[in-house]
Each structure stands twice: as structure tokens, then as C-alpha cells.
Amino acid sequence: MSARALVTLAVCLSLTKLQNTHGESIAFGKLAKQRNSYPGYPASRALNAIYSTTGSFTYLANPCWWEVDLRGYFDISNITLTAATNGWGTYMSNAYVEVIDKDVSLCSDAQVEWCGNVSSTVAAGEEFTFTCNATFPVRFVRVTRRSTSNTFLNIGHIDVQGVGATKRYRSYYTPTTGRKVTKPSMTTSAITAGECGILCHRNHSCIDFSYSKTASTESNCLLTYEVVPQYSVARNDWTMYTMDNCL
Template identity: 85%
Template sequence: MSVHVLVTLTVCLSVTRLQNTHGESIAFGKLAKQRSNYPGYPATRALNDIYSNSGSLTSSTNPSWWEVDLRGYFNVSNITLTAASNGWGVHMRNAYVEVMDKDVSLCSDTQVEWCGNVSSTVAKKEKFIFTCNATFPIRFIRVTRRSTGNVLLNIGHIDVQGVGATKRYRSYYTPTVRRTVTKPSLTTSAITAGECGIFCHRNHSCIDFSYSKTAPTESNCLLTYEVVPQNSVAKNDWTMYTMDNCL
């Protein structure tokens, strides 16, 4: 059974090599994946500047792609791709950036906006800043590299600047019974699971939430803002709700 929550959202961003920042960084700590993983260089490395020397790296496929799920809906002001400082920027050449409202690998009605592409030459630590003109709220950002044959895709670092947006539509959460988050970012009170879900939507950084009918009323709604390993645990009388990708 899914929880239906009614809310409200708006919009996003061309490509230049000039510095431009609006809003806050909204990708760090979110869910990242790539088509394939070169051992030791998973997609999440591209979200943390501490790994910018080498970043993330796919194995050799065609196309090769990298994607982050912002786990919320945002107006995105700019997306900055930074080439790795170790010279792997050669594996970012001609890659292009797109933004989407849904997971294109799961949903048949995904809206996609092309934002621009990296040049055919890339220097160490070079930054490419993309802006888009999407007329829909953004949840997913994908970087793709295609060629006539198999290619690697390397991203030294990616930063996404934006603000939470509001949009009228229904959100669906998949419940997992007898499970709750271990490290909630916010603890509050809710009369129903639906109300807890509304709190999650109003806090645009919220990823998922947990609700309990029997927990103390001042702490029966737990909101999660950051994806961390093993951020849920089995617990009776609790239900954890995870936002569906196809809304």
C-alpha cells in the first residue's frame, strides 16, 4: 500500500566555463549510480570533492553513463563537472549532461532536457558549468558518454546548485513494515503516516521517512536527509517509506 501526498514544484538551466553559483549544493550524500563500475571507483566518489584526484570511473561500455538521484525536486541553477586532477579527464571528453524528472531506466514517461556537452579537449581540473532550461521539476541528473566503440566515463567531481521547488502532483512512497531509519535528520510529531509524508515533502532535502502509531507522539515521525550505509534497522511498530521513482 502506498502513501499519497499532494504537493507543489518548479524549474532549472547552457554550458560555459565561467564560475556561477546559485542556491546550495544539493547532490552531496545523495544516491549515485553508473552503468558499470571500474573496481575501486564507484559513482559516489564523484559527489565528494575529497576524491576529485580520480573521481568515479566506469568500465568500458557504450554508452557509459553516470547518474544521481536527488531524492527530491529542485530548481537547478547550475551543474559543474570538474575533470580529475590525475589526467583522467580524457575519459570525460564529449560527455553530455541531461536532467530528468524520473528515472529514465524505469519510467516510460520521463521528461528529459539536454543541457550541453563537454568539449573534445579536457585539461586537468578543468571545470565545465552547465545551465538548462527545463520546464519541469528536476530529480535526476545524468552524464553520458557515447562513441563508435566502448568507452570509459570518468568524473572528477560534480556539483549541483539549486533550491527545493514545489509542484502540484501526487507522490508515492513504498512502505517497508517493521523497519525504521537509524539516524534521522529530523524527529517530529505526526497524526498519520500521510502527514509525516507531507512533512518530508515540505523539507525539500528529505529523502525518506519512518512513522509509528505507537511511538511517543512527539517523536513518531522520522525524516531522513542523507543517504548513509545501513541507514535503516528492523524495529517493530515502525514503517519506513521510500519515495518511488515513477511518480
């Protein structure tokens, strides 16, 4: 077997290992946001159980919403919302959960699947688990609360369970020359930027990637699920490729 074939086999095996994970918690540490934030209670708090006493909290709005970008594509098995333990659970009542394949603020053709509805009465620390039956790979989870007037949305904690899914093929990434991701989720090798992009496509947790013609051939392709300014650095010999959310 040629050296090239051995490298290809090794990459395929490593990607298969990533995709065979079952029942993993896939939301922790991902990118959360909400319509607005009550001072001191940002959306990210709902993803960390250490803050479950109070969780995340929006300011007055109608509707209120909270959303997490999973920075990858997944088949969702279930989503569990836990009410805050300090009595703010009333501000989670009647909220409903949806899963979405694209950023609804940018894309007009996003697919949405309703997963379930929180009851009208919520006890402190009460859990609500919803099963989602989306027929498409999911990237976003959104919680929405509507009312007859402005209200709040509070989430003590949210846990999303799922496994990596095969995403639709993306052939276009926006290149940014002179930048390199600093927190790759996987470091590998590729002969061309196009091959690095194919590896990103095959890896369910990859959204964006960086490639260098001159870096070490063992580490010239960096795959990542979070390319935001604080996780990239100026490097003249690298190019960072960012996916268009609506492709």
C-alpha cells in the same frame, strides 16, 4: 491561538526555512551510480572533491553514463564538471549533461532536459559549468559519453547547485511494517501516517518517511531522503513508507 495551530505554524516555518536556501551544493553525499565501475573507482568518488585527482571511472562500454539521485526535488541553477587532474580528462571529452525528473530505468514517462556538452579537448583539472533550464522539478543528474566504439567515462568531480522545488503530489507510498529509518533528515510529529506523508511532501528533501502510533508524540514522524537497508532497522512499533519513483 490554539496549541494545534502553534504546532502547525512551527512546522510551516521550519519547512519554509529549509526551502529558502539559495545556491546550495545539493549532490554531495547523495546516491551515485554508473553503468559499470573500473575497480576502485566507484561513482560516489565524483561527488567528493577529495578524490578529484582521479574521480570516478567506468569500465569499457558504449554509451558510458554516470548518475546521481538527489533524493529530493530541486530547481537546478548550474552543474560543474571538473576533469581529473591526473590526465584522465580525455575520458570526459564530449560527455553531455542532462537533468531528469524520474528514474529512467523504471519509468517510461520521465522528463529530460539537456544542459550542455563538454568540449572535445579537456585539460587536466579543467572546469565546465552548465546552466539548466528545466521547467520541471529535478531529481536525477546524468552524465553520458557516447563514442563509435566502447570507451571510458571519467569524472574528476561534479558539483550541482540548486534550491528545493515543489514536487508533484504523491498519494501512494509502499508501507513496510516493522521497520524504522535510522538516519532521518528531519524528526517531527504527526497525528496520523497520512499527516506525516503530507509533511514529507512539503519538505523538498524528503522522499520517504517512517511513522509510529506509539512513539513519543514529539518524534513519531521521521522524514528522510535515503531509505536503503543499511539506514533502517527492525522496529515492531514503526512502519516505513517508501515512495514509488514513477508516481
